[in-house]
Every structure is written in structure tokens, then in C-alpha cells.
Amino acid sequence: DIQMTQSPSTLAASVGDRITITCRASQSIGNWLAWYQLKPGKAPKLLIYKASSLQSGVPSRFSGSGSGTEFTLTISSLQPDDFATYYCQLYDTYSQFTFGPGTKVDLK
């Protein structure tokens, strides 16, 4: 099975900061990579699909890049609503639906 890792596990940042989260796959997954934002008590929110496509309604300060085994999620200017936990996810077929361990973005 393909394993997903994320770094860092926790990130302390301030409003206005540019932040980057990295996700790595144990083998090439093409661009079958999604990013989600998760807040307590709420369902996960899809931000990015196919590694770099912005989901409808998601602010343009979110962007994704990468292919193969290494991917990044960037928030260009962190806003108060962005403090949350972020997960990457492999979804190449419905038999491969693996999540990374998550990255918590905290207020510095």
C-alpha cells in the first residue's frame, strides 16, 4: 500500500504569513492528490484536487503544486479563518483513498 506523510506536523504562524505544507507519497501517484481543511466539529472541506486544481469557492490564496511523490499546499497570506488542520489525500481509484497524518496550523 502507498503511504502518505506530511511535514511539518505542526506549524505556528501569524496572520499574513505565507506558509507551505509538504506531502510525500511512498511511490508515484501522478497527480491524484487532494488537500482538505478540517476544523473541529465540521466536515472536511476540499481545497485542492488533482494536485493543483482549486476547488470551486475556495479562496485563491490557497494553491497546490507537485506531482509524482512530492506535493505542496501553500497559503499565500494566512487569514484568521485558516487556522485549522490540513490533510493531503491520495485518491487515484476508489481502492486507494489514503490520508496523510495532518498538519495543524496554529497561531504563533
Next chain:
Amino acid sequence: EVQVSQSGGDLVQPGGSLRLSCVMSGFMPRRYAMSWVRQAPGKGLEWVASISDDGDSAFYADSVKGRFTISRDNSKNSMYVQMNRLRVEDTAVYYCVGRIDYWGQGTLVTVSS
């Protein structure tokens, strides 16, 4: 507008059974794979199971294989998961997911004596 409605969460004893249900509307769920994802208290997201658009193929995480059964009824735009031989470690909020972007509100399953 897409709506995903879940039901069935409850408190159950270890070794017990529970069935979760999910109904989707506002898009064509029968054209897409659907999945169950869970989040245990204080833990990350964990994929549980997925089912193909026609219901002919099902896939499971190793942690639930042989105990959980995913199914769907396209005539009712519905998906289900039958959970048997439940363990304490199955305690989690369970989410129904259509494609990768349509998520239910989550339903809490608590396995405890």
C-alpha cells in the same frame, strides 16, 4: 444544491453491530464512487471503505476488513455501511463522502461497555 444526510450513529457495546446510512441529493451520486471516512477522537482522518458507482466493487481498510460491509442503493441515492464485531477503537465520527468533494455532516459511533 447538494445535500448529504447521514444517520445511524449510536452507542454500542464491544462486539455489537450498527448500520450507518447516507442519502445524497442534488447531484448524480449513482455516477460516482462513494466512501466512508472516519475520525477517531484526537486522531486524523482514516479512510474506511469505498464502493464503485455500480456497487459491484468494494474496498476496505485493513482495520475493518471482514467486519464492515459497504453497500449502496442507486434507486434511493443511498449508501450504507454495516458494522459488525465492533471494537472500542472503532469509536469515531463517520463521514459519508460522494466523489471526494461531497461530505456528510458526520455521525458519531461510540463503542463502549
